[in-house]
Amino acid sequence: MTSRISNFIGSFRRYERITGMSEIARRYFVMNAFDGALTMFGLVTGSYLAGVRAPMLIFSVGISTVLAIGISGLWGAFLTETAERNRALKSLEKKMLRKLTGSYQSEASNAAIYVTAAVDALSPMLAGFVILLPFLLAEKGMFDISEAYTLALGLSFAIFFGLGAFLGKTSKDSWWLYGLKMLMAGLLAAVLTFALSYSGIVASTA
């Protein structure tokens, strides 16, 4: 069992050295988690301003949206990565004057496709689900709806800041400055939603 795990880690490291997949996966992770979180943030603020007070309704709409984003990410990344990796592999085969079927290069290329597609699909789903969780718990009676809204907005801001801080750590720059820059996007979305609401374009159902 231990040797299997160490073999798996060894193979994964080798694939990483061949393809450099962690860099692209990191980009996909931040970009798509941010997409998922911002979409859910928009849904939550929009629902609040429209006077929606049914937690299960927000959760159901949110989960469907997050699933759609996840599937879009999965398909998009899978096809894009397949095209790019196959192109790179064919270019290498041309230089090597041989087919690379069954080689580490071919295995690494496939691993990179699956890993990046999985990251692209799961990151927005996870970020979105965390923001929607208070509404599920509100439905179970753990919070009332206003607490669920407050918690969801707080979690959204925490995710925005966290993703920014992660980028800051990656770039070895100021993590809090990157965190604040990401947070600005959430605030901009909130301001625009409020502006739409007060202009009467977003009508309240209450």
Added chain:
Amino acid sequence: MAGLKKLVLDVLKPSEPTIVDMIKKLCDIEGVEGVDITVREIDRRVETVKIKIEGDNLNFDKINTALDRYGATIHSIDQVAGGKKLISGD
């Protein structure tokens, strides 16, 4: 034991995995006692290397299969030596 004792190969391989990774795999092959890999030429994404392998009753097929897994191609077999003892002279 008689059999193949020394092999010198001229090999074209992709730059990744590196020769450090490759040498570990070659050393794990049964009968291999020593491996020496020297980079002779570096191109974009590929490199030409000289691989010297010494051991007892070397299995060429297993060595070839290992190189194949690394996406490498044997350009030429530059030297072979075998028998009960190595003949010095190079």
